[in-house]
Amino acid sequence: GRARDFGLITGILPTGKWNAITDVPGVSVGHKTLLSGDSVRTGVTVILPHQDNIFQQKVPAAVYVGNGFGKSMGLSQIEELGNLETPIALTNTLSAPTVANGLLDYMLGLPGNENVRSVNSVVGETNDGYLNDIRGRHVAPNDVSDALRTASSGPVAEGNVGAGTGTRALGFKGGIGTASRILPPSKGGYTVGVLVQSNFGGVLQINGAPVGRELHNFYMMEEGPYVADGSCMIIIATDAPLSARNLKRLARRSYLAFGAVGSFSSNGSGDYSIAFSVHPDTFIPHTSKEPVHMTPDLRNDELSPLFLAVLEATEEAIYNSLFMAADMEGHRGHVVKALPIDRTLEILKKYRALHQDTLPKASPK
Amino acid sequence: GRARDFGLITGILPTGKWNAITDVPGVSVGHKTLLSGDSVRTGVTVILPHQDNIFQQKVPAAVYVGNGFGKSMGLSQIEELGNLETPIALTNTLSAPTVANGLLDYMLGLPGNENVRSVNSVVGETNDGYLNDIRGRHVAPNDVSDALRTASSGPVAEGNVGAGTGTRALGFKGGIGTASRILPPSKGGYTVGVLVQSNFGGVLQINGAPVGRELHNFYMMEEGPYVADGSCMIIIATDAPLSARNLKRLARRSYLAFGAVGSFSSNGSGDYSIAFSVHPDTFIPHTSKEPVHMTPDLRNDELSPLFLAVLEATEEAIYNSLFMAADMEGHRGHVVKALPIDRTLEILKKYRALHQDTLPKASPK
Amino acid sequence: GRARDFGLITGILPTGKWNAITDVPGVSVGHKTLLSGDSVRTGVTVILPHQDNIFQQKVPAAVYVGNGFGKSMGLSQIEELGNLETPIALTNTLSAPTVANGLLDYMLGLPGNENVRSVNSVVGETNDGYLNDIRGRHVAPNDVSDALRTASSGPVAEGNVGAGTGTRALGFKGGIGTASRILPPSKGGYTVGVLVQSNFGGVLQINGAPVGRELHNFYMMEEGPYVADGSCMIIIATDAPLSARNLKRLARRSYLAFGAVGSFSSNGSGDYSIAFSVHPDTFIPHTSKEPVHMTPDLRNDELSPLFLAVLEATEEAIYNSLFMAADMEGHRGHVVKALPIDRTLEILKKYRALHQDTLPKASPK
Amino acid sequence: GRARDFGLITGILPTGKWNAITDVPGVSVGHKTLLSGDSVRTGVTVILPHQDNIFQQKVPAAVYVGNGFGKSMGLSQIEELGNLETPIALTNTLSAPTVANGLLDYMLGLPGNENVRSVNSVVGETNDGYLNDIRGRHVAPNDVSDALRTASSGPVAEGNVGAGTGTRALGFKGGIGTASRILPPSKGGYTVGVLVQSNFGGVLQINGAPVGRELHNFYMMEEGPYVADGSCMIIIATDAPLSARNLKRLARRSYLAFGAVGSFSSNGSGDYSIAFSVHPDTFIPHTSKEPVHMTPDLRNDELSPLFLAVLEATEEAIYNSLFMAADMEGHRGHVVKALPIDRTLEILKKYRALHQDTLPKASPK
Incomplete structure (x- = not known):
């Protein structure tokens, strides 16, 4: 089950229907999972902003x-032109160029x-x-088209799927995770999905409980070969009308989730x-007869609720990636255990980290 | 008392002697606190990297x-030249130019x-x-020289002092806070102070406990005029030998502490x-006959322990700024209460956030 | 006289009426020149985007x-929020904080x-x-208000005035310079002023002629103490509707003018x-009931003509700062000669750098 | 012939033996040129910093x-870690992923x-x-290994070769170009190659002469479909001991060459x-027992001569790319003429842009 299924409620904002990036209207996600033989444990995940x-x-x-x-790949053009012109594809480190070719x-x-x-192919990767x-x-390359063809809105498969098939996180099996938040109507009612x-x-x-230490599985502990390195790709979608400048501010807030989950x-x-x-x-149409583009942008001083939503959704997406992962054996007999x-849950109970939805929530006038 | 005096132990690394930025050899801190009449509630804090x-x-x-x-002020020159040539001074927003003149x-x-x-005067500020x-x-301007003259190593005054005199944070009275971490000998034994x-x-x-929600004092709650804006200046010192590039990486990790304390x-x-x-x-001597400067830099793959130390020390410095602050009445009769x-402590107890030093700690081989 | 008065025509685009930053509608410029005794040779220049x-x-x-x-000063807020909320003031290096206070x-x-x-005071400086x-x-501080009070549209005083009173450039007396360009109607007809x-x-x-070498006055020549250091502040105004992102792209092109005039x-x-x-x-109104701001932005692919305009106007503004400067004696009897x-002009003639307006010009369909 | 063969001498600094990036000790360059049928006009160029x-x-x-x-591709890791761990490969836009796979x-x-x-494959591209x-x-992919296998020091093929096979620049056939500069012994005697x-x-x-306008071939002229877009990759090598921070400053100066050659x-x-x-x-060894790396870095105030060298060498490398290119017919019968x-040369003569080595040169004490 997902984190929330166990009563692990993160933050003060409500989620969208699927508690997924696909709660953002039009966004779809597809996975191609590659599991074969003893040592192929990888895949591709694609995120499409819209269906056109x-x-x-x-x-x-x-x-x-x-x-x-x-x-x-593809970062500098996003930065310069302020836009995205392909779906985003995620994969493993050494397959990034092949996936770019697939795109x-x-x-x-x-x-x-x-x-x-x-074409500015945008590909993210982590090392599995x-x-x-x-x-x-x-x-x-055709694994990319497979992922694209099967992309859909609605619930998103998590854990050992797609680009998360072979990843590990925070001492356990990692993978794909997703979550979303809805702003109160007085703050625009926008959706943020991660x-x-x-x-x-x-x-x-x-949720603040020291799970890694309780489970004797954390960076710099005495025992064993804990690996802190790895990587994290974070994709953030919203239906709030935002300029590239303000989207960059949103993206920066997702980084704070590392602090929230105990990573540095x-x-x-x-x-x-x-x-x-x-x-x-x-x-932004690729071609247009109009040289000037009229575009809406939230005023700077309206951004804070979105920042909070990004932080909460990223944190919960990480939890979901752990809760939804399963044990995996792979290359050279390596085994990575899922979060037990x-x-x-016992630890979370001990630290009262569950059911925090009984605490006061966001309810701005 | 400071956070740690109450059993609030953050993280897995030990602190330095003073649990302060002054644990970093040679670093000193000075405050000039301005409290007068009904409405002067401000000051200056200076941090000196060394005594020469x-x-x-x-x-x-x-x-x-x-x-x-x-x-x-002074940021672009630090970025370009990779060095600092004045003490760092902190103050309130509208006094930054005056403090630059004092420097x-x-x-x-x-x-x-x-x-x-x-001279590249480096001044930070928040709005009090x-x-x-x-x-x-x-x-x-002479408040700056007063702060510089009284700067010292050893314990650092916290809470409503110097540049923290009139600040507020996370719904309560904020101010100056500090903390430090020591790396294990196997990781270099370096000190990081914040x-x-x-x-x-x-x-x-x-420490993960939802104090703001328990105390009904948080951003986007129903009641009252919670103010999320403000600002935070974070100063990080270390005796690890680091290039400007790697120091920037340290600085970036301090940002993660926002996520740890529930800020976005x-x-x-x-x-x-x-x-x-x-x-x-x-x-870096201002003048030198040697055109080439031989300089030590920790290898990139040695940085992770310092990153953790920065995160932990920043988080605890924020807690100290809250724990050491006191109620204050000021301008126009405004009152800001200190963290109760x-x-x-009751809340922290409820969530078992105290005395986490009984949990496993850093003990790398 | 200005460069153009002598037949020195730079580039392929026409200028505005005043060939000045004040050709951009609403922009005004004010100077306060401080000349006194043997050694005060400095001042303040202000640029106001509009009159409100x-x-x-x-x-x-x-x-x-x-x-x-x-x-x-003031750069990071411009970068973050994408806007300017004060006039821009220029002065000498060590007076920047005082001028910020004046603002x-x-x-x-x-x-x-x-x-x-x-308030985010924006102050630029060079070292005189x-x-x-x-x-x-x-x-x-009141030199700033004097400059602001006397700011006007129309012709702009150049050379040894305001913040350019005591500067030197490219081996000669430098100072304030300005220029402008008008785009062809088919490219929007916008004005760029620098x-x-x-x-x-x-x-x-x-204009391509090696004046420094012909006059035996250049960096790394055998004779004399040529000083390459100094600084250059470049202010760019336009009436084209642009986002902060695209304005940054314009700003970056002004840097290319260094290459055009022989600087590195x-x-x-x-x-x-x-x-x-x-x-x-x-x-961008400071306050607004509307959370969403509809704003025009030129499409990315319409930017190139503006980039050219920025390059040409910056190059010519630098020439004007040299042509309009006069010899000056100052601090410790130091003398800096103006461009002879x-x-x-003889050199420019020799290299056919004058009257290049007889060559083909911009005339896009 | 190359620019210098015709008496076109750019700048005040001397060149290295080959006037090429390969004057920097250990640097080698390889090309794989793909010319086939009516429409394959592309290739790969690789630059190796050393032979290990x-x-x-x-x-x-x-x-x-x-x-x-x-x-x-590969930019963000260079920025973060300050190093390069593969040769640099150049190719056409849509082949960048394939070339990354080849690397x-x-x-x-x-x-x-x-x-x-x-592995962080570093690939640059322009659109041919x-x-x-x-x-x-x-x-x-094996075109990359072919280019790598044939890489050599010494003279570098220019014009329509490797990644420059099908490019065009400034209205004419572009391609690969290279140049170098040697600093005077008093400035360290370092070599810069571009x-x-x-x-x-x-x-x-x-060299300052308005060749584009004289030849009626420039951006925004009345006649014909001049294309300003395209791209430019600039690779800079030096034997000066520099940190990543100072190398970035060098890289930034190469951008000024656009201004020098009339581009925006x-x-x-x-x-x-x-x-x-x-x-x-x-x-930087990939692995090391020493956690601290002692590394030489030129002092900031020694950088200016290198900046000049970068500007001059980049400018001349662009000229060489034009002078060494040849007419080409390709895809869909498109023809691009080389610089006539x-x-x-007549134009350069008219503007006295040739033989400027008779003017004073760099000769610092």
Whole structure:
């Protein structure tokens, strides 16, 4: 079950219907999971901002680099032009170029893109090389199209799926996780959705409870080979009308979730956040007769509720990636255990970290 | 008492002797507190990396801007040249230029600086205008020299002192706070010290316990005029030998402490971190006959323990700023209450947030 | 006379009426020149985006730091919030804080700002310490109000005035210079105006002619103490409707003018560019009942003509700062000679750098 | 012939032996040129900092993004870690992922890299889609190994070779160009080498002479479809001992060359600079028993001569890319003419842009 299914309620804001990035209207997610033989434990996850040709209808977007020890692709163009023109694809470190090629196949082949000669493929990655034979580069370009073809709105598969198939996080099996938040009507009623590919370390705390220490599984403990490095990709979607500048501010807040879950964004962790808006009036047509684009942007002083929503949703998405993962054996017989749910719940109970929805919640006038 | 005096032990690393930025060898701190009449509630805090003429012996330094809604001065030169050539001074928003002038008075007057015609004064600020008559700009240049003259190593006054005199944080009275961490010998044995000027908002959690919600005092609650904006200045010192590039990475980790204490770095919060090294071999003489500077830098893959230390020390420095603050009445009769210690301790007890030093700690081989 | 008065026509685009930053509708410029005794050779220059209370009607703005060895103030807030809320003031390095205080005096005193408790004063500076007794810090806060009070549209005084009184550039007397460009109607017909405070070095070329080498006055020549350091402040105004993101792109292009005039932005040169738009629909009211701001932005692919305009206007503004400067004697008897106009014109003639308006010009369909 | 063969001498500093990036000790360059049928006009160019396993002996490096409308890969890790761990490969826009895969093949296969599971492939690109059937993605991974295998020091092929096979610049055929500069012994005697892949537009000037206008071939002229967009990759090598921070400052100066040659870095031009040092004492072993790395760095105030060298070498490398290119017919019968050398030389003569080595040169004491 997901974190919330066990009574683990994070924060003061309500979730969307699916408590997923797909609560943001139009956003869809697809996975291609590669599990074969002893050592292929990897995959591809794609996030589509909308269902049209995104090259022809770009969305405003921004990037925040928490720790740049990673191989994400397509970042500088997002920063310069303030938009995203492909779906975002996540995969393993050494397959990033192949996945970029898969995105190119898809984009160049879309009806309407026959004359396109320049596409900024956006690919994120984390390193699943402990469980996966990463040097084998087992992802193929058509795995991207498979993920794209099966992308859907609604519930999102989490844990050991897609790009999260072989990852590990905070001492346990990591993977894909997602969550969402809805702002109160007086703050605009916007939705924020987050999806993470978790693969990083630290001293795990869950809703403030020191789970990593209680379970004797944390960075710098005496016993065993805890690995703090890894990486985390964080994708943030919202239907709030935002400029690239304000989306960058949202992206930066997702980084704070590391502090919330007990991580310090280790040297070897490539931690990247990409945020985009799906508010239709912010879309940027690839070509236009109008040289000037009228576009809505939330005033700066309206941003704080969204910042809170990003922090909460990112934190919960990380928890979901842990709760929904399962034990996995892979490359060279390596085994990574999932978070032990029963013992974890006991710890959460001990620290009263469950059912915090009985505490006061957001209820602004 | 400070957080730790009440059994509030944050993190897995031990503190230095004073649990203060002054545990970093050579670092000193001075305050000038301005309390007068009904409405002067402000001051100046200075941090000196070493006791010599810092213009003549610059230290490597870096800046991270979490949220740039602030008026900090001197940042671009630190970024470009990778060093700090004055003490760092903190004050209120509208007094920043006056304090910069005070720093200039001091620097230009130092023996050896007779021919200096360019000085990069580094000044941080937060807005204390709720309790302080900030428009009155009551800080004078000589308040800076007073703070510098009385700067000392050893214990650091916290709470309503110096630049923290009139600030508020997380729904309560904020102020100056400090803390430190010592790395295990196997990780270099370095010290990291942090000093904060806390003046920001959020949904306060302390060692994971939802104190803000329990006390009905948090951002976006139903009742009352909670103010999330404010700002936070974070100063980080270490004796680890670090380049400006790696110091920037340290500075960035201090931002994660917002997530740990339940803040989201609101729109109106000017959140800046400045990190410097006091390892003597990293000092940069203003003039030198040697065109090439041999300088030590920790290898990238040795940085993670320092990142953890920065996160822990920043989090605890924020707690100390709250625990050590006292109720204050000021400008226009505004009153800000300090964190109610007794009730807070009860909450911390309820959530088992106290005495976590009985849990496993850092003990790497 | 100005460069153009001598037939020195730079680039392919036409100028505005005044060939000045004041060709941008609503922009005004004021100077306060401080010349007294043997060694006071400094001043203040202010640029106002419009004539209303700019705190209440902010303008979108952006900063580009070419070389951050400088003490400019207010940059991080421009970057974060994407706007400018005070006039821009220029002065000498050590007077920057005093000028910031002068700006605060002005802003806090404006009708409508009675409750303002936070203002981001934007101050640029270059170091005039060779001709000016800079350590004396002779600028007073009311010099700022004097400059503001006398600010006007129309022709702009150049050379040894205001913040350019004591500067030197490219081996000669520098100072204030300005220029403008008008885009063809098919490219929007927008105006770009630039004002520079020139105080930097290099190997001067003018419209491509190697003037510095011909005059035996350039960086790294055999004879004499050529000083490459200094700094350059570049202010860019336009009436094109632009977001902060696109304004940053404009600001970055002004840096290319260094390459055009033979400079390499030396280590000691603090080179900063600040760009803003005065298109009224881009203005950002300080308070508003509307949480969403509809704002026009030129499409990315419409930007190139503006980039060219910025480059040309910056280059010509630098030439104007040299042509309009006069010999000056100052601090400690130091003398800086102006560009020798007659010899320079001979050189320009020799290299056919004059009257290039007979060559093909911009004439897009 | 190259620019200098015709008497076109740019700047005041002398060149290295080959006037190429390969004058920097240890640096080698390889090309794979793909010319086939009517429409394959592309290739790969690689630059190797040294001849050892660069993953095991990384070099300090930095990136500057002039205009981020491009798909360069590997930038964020260079920025974060301050080093380069693969050769740099250049190619066309849509082949960047394939070339990244080619780099991975090579790196993973190097002796000593058997256990490497993470490699930051650095790939730059420009768009050759006018002459080349770019959508066909004709570059194969083994083209990278071919380029690497044939890489050599000494003279570098320029013009229509490797990644420059199908590019165009400033209205003419562009391509690969290179140049170098040597500092005077009193400034350290260091070498700076630059290699460009030119593919951008503007209003061409050569050594200050308005060649584009004289030849009726420039941006915004009346006639014809001048294309300003394109991109430029700039690779900078030096044997000066520099930190990543100072290498970034070098990289930024290469951007000034756009101003020198009459370009404004158009909206559609992805302009990236990557700088690295080959001073052996700056090399960073992938693994080390020593946690602290002693490393030499030129003092900040020694950087200016290198900045000048970067500007001059970049400018001349661009000229070489034009002078060494040849007419090309390609995709869809498109033809791009090379710079007409005879007419250009006449223009350069007219403006006395040739033989400027008779003017005073750098000769510092």
